[in-house]
Amino acid sequence: MTGQQQSPALSVEGLTKDYPGVRAVDDVSFAIESSTVHCLVGENGAGKSTLVKMLTGALQPTTGSMTVRGSSYEPSNTKDARAGGIATLFQELHVVDELTVLENLTLGMEQSRFGFLVKSDLDERVVQTLAAIEPSIDPSARVASLSVAQKQIIEIARAASSGANVIIMDEPTAALSEREVERLFGVIRRLRETDVTVIYISHKLDEIFRLGDAVTVLRDGKHIATKPLSEVAGRSELIEMMIGRSVFQDYTPRTTVTDDAVLIAKGLTNTLLKDVSFDINRGEIVGFYGLVGAGKTEIARALFGADTVSGSILFKGQEVGRSPKEAIAAGIALVPEERRTQGLFTSLTIRENIPVMNLQRLSNRGVFRSSVELEAAVEYVGKLNIATNSIDKYAEKLSGGNQQKVVLAKCLFADADLLLLDEPTRGVDVGAKAEIYDIIRSVADEGNSVAVFSSELEEVLGICDRIFLLFDGSLEAEVINGADVDAAYILNVVTGGREGVLQ
């Protein structure tokens, strides 16, 4: 690398971001050398995304400073960030399908005279940039005909040809196949040769060792280390830095767990899932733990019949998994990941939301019985401690935690025997989190089963009796929760350490 004499591509000094009651990023200082691939790792909630948002101008730091190539850098929006030479590869793609590759690459940067497009060296320059990082893409092809991976490369080429010195990539491989990942890595390496610095965020530790020059570890918002990857002694050291303390755990073995398998799934397979088999017992809380894209949501949706998979799902001896209607009738309820768009009718009131999964209970031979609705609303608002001054409050006006409780109430009202909870505490504050955990435990104590699909280790270790570890669509291992549970082992498995052996 040539970066020894040069000032760093980017450095942060004492960077802190406070939210009400939480310090998301706490006095973080480190520097990123020019023309390197710099990896950023940390568990969920370690502060990575908050840090990135400050780098891209989406958030402003509470205190601290940032420096780009030796000069002070204070972006107040993404436009400022681009002017400062920092581009972000968003997870959702921002390309125009209807235009050609070349038209996409020059979008917004065209040369024109009196509104007429004129030929310029820009076209040639972007074509060269694209050819340098990925020669197989035809600049005159319509973007609609490209794969997701190719579209991603178009965006990278766009950032590079617009003069970005630093490109931030947040989990860029989440939606890519193995071959596409290899190609993306080729692109990133060639970018590095053209003096572009890449900040690479990923949970997949293999990728970090294969690609990175240096790594910065964050934990609980604090900066733990920044060092060249050549000085990191393998996965185990990285994992140790990420976990640090022994994981806080308040799990106490539950007594109502039975050996009576209520759900048996065999050989679930689709585009992502690879021959996943497991069973869930009556009264048990099981966890499905894995990174984003490991297949958690896919399993939940398969059990609920929302997606088609091959394989068989037996629930109480009866075949399910063909449609959500069938699942609900059999006693399975899903609390989806996107609660605002998939779980809740935000423009309806609490009272109207609770019975929607089981409207038959409100009907007396087709006539609506508002008294039952009222009773149910009052009952569940009290039981789940939903903080509201009225049951007629619109769901969109509630906090994240209370919205989630309404979604839970919906499932409870439907008399579900198996609750599937996809990321049940995402975007929920600490207090409501504890309450939701209590609700989950009491539901299971009553003899129902609960499956928690989560990417937070603390969450699954806190409430689940048994944890299935997922990586890349396959079920890698099963862990019985207890005092002797090995967090480092779990993290190793879900980040791609097969066979679960720590080096």
Place this chain on the structure above:
Amino acid sequence: MMSQSSTLDQPSATRDNRITQFLRSYYIYFVLVAVVVLLSMANLDKFDLFERGNFLNHRNIINVLRVSAPLLTLAGAFTLLMVSGYIDLSVGSTMGLSAVVYAMLAINGVPFLAAFALTMVVGAGLGAINGLLVVRLKITPVIATLITLSLFKGVALLLVQDGVSAIKSGGGLKIPSWFNSYGREGTLLGLPMAFWVAVVVTLVLVIAQNRTLLGKYAAATGGNPTAAKLSGINTGKIVMLLYVIVGVSAALAGIARSSFMSLGDPLSGDGMELSAILVVLIGGTAFSGGEGRVLRSFIGALIIMALTVGMLTIIPAYYQTLVLGAALLAAAASNHLISRKETAL
């Protein structure tokens, strides 16, 4: 620019995809030929409107092109607006109001060019009102232009005196003789000015679509608004400009029709929004935006007009609206089938 044809050679394009692409680009011309051939085979002997014998007859063709002028004028601008993901349901009312204004100017002694220019300014203003409602007040395009459909028509009706249905000669005032010639009398190849204006407008918009920022930004705005904004494109300005262009085109269409009919009829544009949507859909423009060609809509307009005029002679009047509706359904369905095929890849 890279050569256009190399699109077909790229490795990821499957054979299926290429066929789809070909159909998408050229099917409209086949449809036009098919319609003309079908109409030519029909027996027109019984009808007065046409020469005996063949549909492909000099006078019949001129007739069709002459009455097509308003729709042909409007098709291009309407296409660009729909490419950007927006719509204007008020075009018929803009036409009607423009027709009334134009006739009032003419009947009060304003010379041709001045009346022509002033009416275009009115059209631009009406388009700007639509643009403001949609861009500034952020009213959904369908709702906003439904409101102005009603408002513009209301104004047009007020401008016409009580007891008369349209601005026409009478009460000491007389529609001047030049008024009629613009839309009716042949100037070049036996076709009136109004038709040639439609051709020029279309040519200008074809160039605008292929060679200017406006064309590219319209496609970007309709294709992926977020991407467009992130690329620093002022999408609001683009949409505003397109509404103004549609307004001007609708005014020109209004002039053409009032000239053809020799009167300023406030209702002369009624139903035009449906015809325009039909034409644009037949031309293969995606209802969701991003995709569409000005020239193909122009051809689509010719198809619709040939069908309409042809049907006058073949099919009893009661069936015509039904047949047009069926054509719209077929266009929408084939549009959907083609685009679904592409996304399935």
